[in-house]
Amino acid sequence: MKFLFEQATQSRYQPLGMVFLVITLIFPYPFLKGIDKTTLPLFFEKSEPKAITPNYTTTVVKVNLTTATPSLCDKTNHGTVSLVNVSGLSAVRFEVGYDPNVMQVVDADSKQAGVQVSPTGIFSTSASFIVQNEVDNEKGWIYFAATLGENSFSGNSDLISINWQLQNTGRTGVILRNVTLATVDGLAISTITEDSLVEVSPVCDVVAGVVMLQGRKEHHGITVTDTIGQRTTTDSDGHFSFSGGVSIIANYPGYLSATAEVPPAIATNDVINLGQITLLAGDVKADNVINIFDLTYMAGRMNSQDSLADLNGDGIVNIFDLALAGGNYQRQGPLTDWQK
Numbered sequence: 080m081k082f083l084f085e086q087a088t089q090s091r092y093q094p095l096g097m098v099f100l101v102i103t104l105i106f107p108y109p110f111l112k113g114i115d116k117t118t119l120p121l122f123f124e125k126s127e128p129k130a131i132t133p134n135y136t137t138t139v140v141k142v143n144l145t146t147a148t149p150s151l152c153d154k155t156n157h158g159t160v161s162l163v164n165v166s167g168l169s170a171v172r173f174e175v176g177y178d179p180n181v182m183q184v185v186d187a188d189s190k191q192a193g194v195q196v197s198p199t200g201i202f203s204t205s206a207s208f209i210v211q212n213e214v215d216n217e218k219g220w221i222y223f224a225a226t227l228g229e230n231s232f233s234g235n236s237d238l239i240s241i242n243w244q245l246q247n248t249g250r251t252g253v254i255l256r257n258v259t260l261a262t263v264d265g266l267a268i269s270t271i272t273e274d275s276l277v278e279v280s281p282v283c284d285v286v287a288g289v290v291m292l293q294g295r296k297e298h299h300g301i302t303v304t305d306t307i308g309q310r311t312t313t314d315s316d317g318h319f320s321f322s323g324g325v326s327i328i329a330n331y332p333g334y335l336s337a338t339a340e341v342p343p344a345i346a347t348n349d350v351i352n353l354g355q356i357t358l359l360a361g362d363v364k365a366d367n368v369i370n371i372f373d374l375t376y377m378a379g380r381m382n383s384q385d386s387l388a389d390l391n392g393d394g395i396v397n398i399f400d401l402a403l404a405g406g407n408y409q410r411q412g413p414l415t416d417w418q419k
Contacts, residue, residue, distance in 0.1 A: 141273035152322035169263035172224035178251035200236035287320035288353035334358035335412030354419035361404030
């Protein structure tokens with residue numbers, strides 16, 4: 080690399096030489112690629128990410144993951160590739176390898192063809208130019224290259240954000256390859272890398288509970304959603320259950336919502352019982368507070384069959400529905416008083 084720089088800067092073809100050098104830094108020749116991508120599955124079976132003791136007096140490019148041991152029931156995981164302690168960075172390129180049988184990249188930009196990751200940090204601004212942003216979910220590779228043009232950056236920053244879709248249980252490395260950092264003068268920046276290891280487990284803790292509707296005998300159809308996107312509805316007795324989750328929220332038209340934080344499981348494949356909660360009637364305006372606007376709406380629909388104002392579900396809006404809402408006047412959601 081030093082030879083290329085000297086030739087580029089001292090030659091009478093200096094302008095062309097500098098262009099050649101920058102292209103070489105961002106897109107190295109095939110002999111610099113270093114790994115035959117067709118051998119990736121075998122590579123993951125016989126090799127694990129190298130263990131590195133962090134030494135942040137030098138420049139580090141590292142893979143970060145929200146969790147290294149997700150459950151298949153979690154369905155997704157999140158990660159970044161970040162930069163630590165860089166000085167004078169102008170351009171970057173790298174590849175990230177993973178086992179697509181274990182997890183795959185979720186497309187970050189549906190408006191573009193193919194699958195992309197999300198540029199973040201210094202490469203999420205208008206001052207940057209994305210040279211390459213491609214994902215091959217069949218072979219398990221992310222290809223990324225970007226430049227700041229005539230600008231440079233020093234310090235710490237995320238480079239890309241990755242949303243992973245979990246596919247199967249198993250283990251995979253998330254491994255950096257062909258990492259090249261360059262200054263605005265076309266000089267290579269010395270770098271070490273830190274890889275990560277992910278192990279997707281089959282453990283699926285079941286979250287269960289009971290949600291009831293005030294003033295009703297039947298409690299089916301209440302929507303219960305968790306933070307990872309799972310959705311279910313209650314049965315006629317108000318029971319619900321699904322796998323995993325960090326927190327849940329329960330909703331039903333005309334009622335205040337309820338929420339709960341899911342406590343950690345005590346044992347593998349445990350059933351986490353949240354208990355029972357009753358949603359309060361009267362929030363027909365769906366703003367999670369019962370006030371004069373809700374009562375006015377209901378009063379204007381007295382003796383009608385308006386399904387939203389018919390809080391007790393007996394087929395007609397009458398004084399019993401208005402009494403339910405009036406008794407909850409100024410109550411607010413989300414409710415959290417689960418009873419066990």
